[in-house]
Amino acid sequence: MSTPIDVATTVKVVAAKATADAKDEVTLIANKWKMKRGSLIMALHDLQSRVGYVPRESAMRLGHQMGVPLARIYEVVTFYNYFKLEAPGKYVISVCLGTACHIKGSAGLLAGMEKELKVRVGQSTPDKEYHLQAVRCLGCCGLAPLVSVNGKVYGKLNTMDSCYVIERIQEDKPMALAQEEAVAE
Amino acid sequence: MKSEELEVKAAAEIAKQQAFDVRLVCCSSTGCQSSGASAILAGLKAEIKTKQLEDKVQVCGTGCMGLCSKGPLVRMISKTQKEVLFSDMKPEMVAAVVDQVVVPVLTGTKIERPRGDLEHHSLDLDDPFFTMQYRVVLENNGRTDPEKIEDYFAHGGYQGLKRSLTMSAEEICKELQVSGLRGRGGAGFPTGMKWDLTRKVQSDVKYVICNGDEGDPGAFMDRSVLEGDPHAVIEGMLIAARAMNATHGIFYIRAEYPLAVERVEKALRQARVAGLVGRNVLDSGWSFDFEIRLGAGAFVCGEETALIASIEGKRGTPRPRPPFPAVKGLWNQPSCVNNVETLANVPRILRRGAKWFASRGTEKSKGTKVFALTGKIKNNGLVEVPMGITLREIVEVIGGGTGTDRTIKAIQTGGPSGGMIPEHQFDTPMCYEHLQQLGSMMGSGGLIVIDDRDSVVELARFYLDFCVDESCGKCAPCRIGGPQMLHLLIKIVDGKGTAEDIRTIRKVAKAMQKASLCALGQTAPNPTLSALHHFELEFTERLLPAATPQV
Numbered sequence: 001m002s003t004p005i006d007v008a009t010t011v012k013v014v015a016a017k018a019t020a021d022a023k024d025e026v027t028l029i030a031n032k033w034k035m036k037r038g039s040l041i042m043a044l045h046d047l048q049s050r051v052g053y054v055p056r057e058s059a060m061r062l063g064h065q066m067g068v069p070l071a072r073i074y075e076v077v078t079f080y081n082y083f084k085l086e087a088p089g090k091y092v093i094s095v096c097l098g099t100a101c102h103i104k105g106s107a108g109l110l111a112g113m114e115k116e117l118k119v120r121v122g123q124s125t126p127d128k129e130y131h132l133q134a135v136r137c138l139g140c141c142g143l144a145p146l147v148s149v150n151g152k153v154y155g156k157l158n159t160m161d162s163c164y165v166i167e168r169i170q171e172d173k174p175m176a177l178a179q180e181e182a183v184a185e
Numbered sequence: 186m187k188s189e190e191l192e193v194k195a196a197a198e199i200a201k202q203q204a205f206d207v208r209l210v211c212c213s214s215t216g217c218q219s220s221g222a223s224a225i226l227a228g229l230k231a232e233i234k235t236k237q238l239e240d241k242v243q244v245c246g247t248g249c250m251g252l253c254s255k256g257p258l259v260r261m262i263s264k265t266q267k268e269v270l271f272s273d274m275k276p277e278m279v280a281a282v283v284d285q286v287v288v289p290v291l292t293g294t295k296i297e298r299p300r301g302d303l304e305h306h307s308l309d310l311d312d313p314f315f316t317m318q319y320r321v322v323l324e325n326n327g328r329t330d331p332e333k334i335e336d337y338f339a340h341g342g343y344q345g346l347k348r349s350l351t352m353s354a355e356e357i358c359k360e361l362q363v364s365g366l367r368g369r370g371g372a373g374f375p376t377g378m379k380w381d382l383t384r385k386v387q388s389d390v391k392y393v394i395c396n397g398d399e400g401d402p403g404a405f406m407d408r409s410v411l412e413g414d415p416h417a418v419i420e421g422m423l424i425a426a427r428a429m430n431a432t433h434g435i436f437y438i439r440a441e442y443p444l445a446v447e448r449v450e451k452a453l454r455q456a457r458v459a460g461l462v463g464r465n466v467l468d469s470g471w472s473f474d475f476e477i478r479l480g481a482g483a484f485v486c487g488e489e490t491a492l493i494a495s496i497e498g499k500r501g502t503p504r505p506r507p508p509f510p511a512v513k514g515l516w517n518q519p520s521c522v523n524n525v526e527t528l529a530n531v532p533r534i535l536r537r538g539a540k541w542f543a544s545r546g547t548e549k550s551k552g553t554k555v556f557a558l559t560g561k562i563k564n565n566g567l568v569e570v571p572m573g574i575t576l577r578e579i580v581e582v583i584g585g586g587t588g589t590d591r592t593i594k595a596i597q598t599g600g601p602s603g604g605m606i607p608e609h610q611f612d613t614p615m616c617y618e619h620l621q622q623l624g625s626m627m628g629s630g631g632l633i634v635i636d637d638r639d640s641v642v643e644l645a646r647f648y649l650d651f652c653v654d655e656s657c658g659k660c661a662p663c664r665i666g667g668p669q670m671l672h673l674l675i676k677i678v679d680g681k682g683t684a685e686d687i688r689t690i691r692k693v694a695k696a697m698q699k700a701s702l703c704a705l706g707q708t709a710p711n712p713t714l715s716a717l718h719h720f721e722l723e724f725t726e727r728l729l730p731a732a733t734p735q736v
Contacts, residue, residue, distance in 0.1 A: 137400075
């Protein structure tokens with residue numbers, strides 16, 4: 001029998017640690033970029049690549065330390081497609097909707113994914129395991145239609161392949177960039 | 186490094202490569218990597234090591250070879266025989282490649298087409314896909330290791346920069362004008378003239394910006410060049426900087442292309458160590474350095490004033506021109522924005538001369554163009570061809586047709602800003618002017634092939650939807666006109682449209698073309714208009730039956 005674990009406490013401890021780490025990360029990022037003109041987007045990229053999204057609290061701290069009003073940060077974050085305001089799921093599934101993929105039936109693939117995961121595009125599953133999003137073009141048009149999961153590309157699919165992709169994810173377990181870095185460190 | 190040392194380093198690298206009898210290069214671009222190229226490269230290295238062939242066979246990664254759909258690709262280059270190109274490589278095939286091909290070749294047997302299982306995994310290099318291409322921009326892609334500056338030296342790298350250091354800024358601009366090179370990002374403005382305009386503006390600070398924000402969905406030549414030959418782009422920017430007396434260089438690259446960013450970062454580090462970037466370039470007393478800025482997913486940032494706003498850390502919204510960036514660009518200083526492919530042409534022009542470059546192409550469109558051939562086509566991938574080649578040659582001969590029993594209906598060139606070209610106009614030579622006459626444009630070079638089963642109405646809706654989504658919202662014609670057009674187009678797609686709707690679409694389109702602030706809004710109606718022009722029947726077929734008079 002496995003030892004009982006106090007899940008609630010563990011979650012709290014992990015969350016508190018994550019917040020503390022994020023604070024330090026924000027300071028590091030702000031220090032790296034604040035002396036460079038026009039570097040807000042670069043700082044936001046750094047933040048998102050580490051945390052996975054741009055949390056409001058971090059955005060406030062970043063703005064404070066870089067001398068950028070929060071409104072300016074939100075103006076930028078909401079303008080560009082790349083930035084996320086909410087924590088995505090563990091596996092971010094990006095279905096490419098570029099032209100080459102479109103011609104080869106990516107709309108059907110996306111619909112299949114929505115059905116399979118029971119979420120709409122732009123949403124995460126309730127268990128935060130999967131996040132489904134549509135992207136414009138990943139530049140691998142020769143392999144259309146394709147899906148990228150946490151940066152790993154699954155190409156030459158067909159419109160009925162949504163099940164297959166999810167099976168492959170469970171098999172390959174592609175790691176998020178932020179996690180990979182954390183492991184490396 | 187002194188400029189004479191360039192040749193010494195190149196000669197040393199050539200000698201080193203000559204010492205190997207066989208060179209195995211494995212594509213290490215995003216396309217092939219996602220098909221598992223990393224495992225193939227590692228497998229080949231391990232196999233060569235186990236067989237103790239390390240002093241005879243060199244194994245390295247390389248840039249995109251073009252045929253992404255058949256990846257991972259491995260090329261065998263040997264001193265004694267024709268090259269062999271392996272396709273669809275699987276890790277379990279590595280041993281067979283070494284045993285059945287590499288080892289016999291090392292012992293003097295000629296193997297032009299491998300037999301057995303490998304036969305289906307080797308491509309015929311006499312196929313028009315290979316023989317009809319002419320590679321200038323992609324000359325190193327698929328041959329050199331993009332992560333090794335010495336390999337670039339061995340292929341004439343930085344010789345163009347060396348020559349430019351002996352020329353005046355005016356002479357370099359003149360050379361570019363003679364070459365006839367035009368911007369490869371889409372609009373086709375003469376590069377030499379653009380440089381000359383920036384050169385003439387007096388300022389202590391000037392910027393050269395590389396536009397690597399390849400937003401056109403369906404085009405990936407800039408990614409391939411940045412990943413496969415980053416030094417060529419760096420060298421092109423250095424020469425551009427000399428030509429305009431620029432002081433700072435900036436790479437603006439899409440965040441969606443992490444490998445391209447990594448390769449450029451690495452190449453810049455190597456170039457700095459070699460004394461080609463940074464202080465006292467090639468011991469000439471001239472200093473120049475670069476910064477990298479990432480895009481964040483906004484199609485409008487391909488427009489130069491929007492791109493500049495994005496580098497300044499703001500929303501990427503365009504502003505009215507004039508003043509042009511050549512006068513007031515980044516941080517209000519003179520700036521010149523050039524596309525990746527344009528910049529990659531520059532070192533070759535300086536190295537081989539303007540006349541050599543101008544000897545290919547048509548009267549007004551010189552040199553070559555890289556196209557991303559995708560959609561319903563047999564040979565999917567990147568091709569580089571001389572300007573002036575016909576569309577038919579590209580799709581039917583190089584592309585090999587649809588590869589199915591379907592027939593080709595049309596080709597979309599120029600992405601969301603371009604237009605559709607129907608099959609009966611495929612004999613038009615590819616050049617900036619002709620494509621414009623056909624109601625399309627060169628664009629960045631995406632060629633999307635659609636067959637007789639694809640609906641052009643649906644494709645027009647797809648492109649318009651893209652432009653509406655990507656509109657920055659600054660000016661009314663684009664912000665309001667786009668959604669109006671889209672609304673009507675969806676009505677037609679759903680079979681609820683009327684003839685009046687088609688007339689309204691044409692009217693709104695005209696207003697957008699005339700009144701939008703930037704190229705995004707001005708060109709957003711193009712796919713719809715060209716579809717209407719060439720395939721009006723497909724639209725009218727979907728209309729509601731003529732409304733019965735109301736009682």
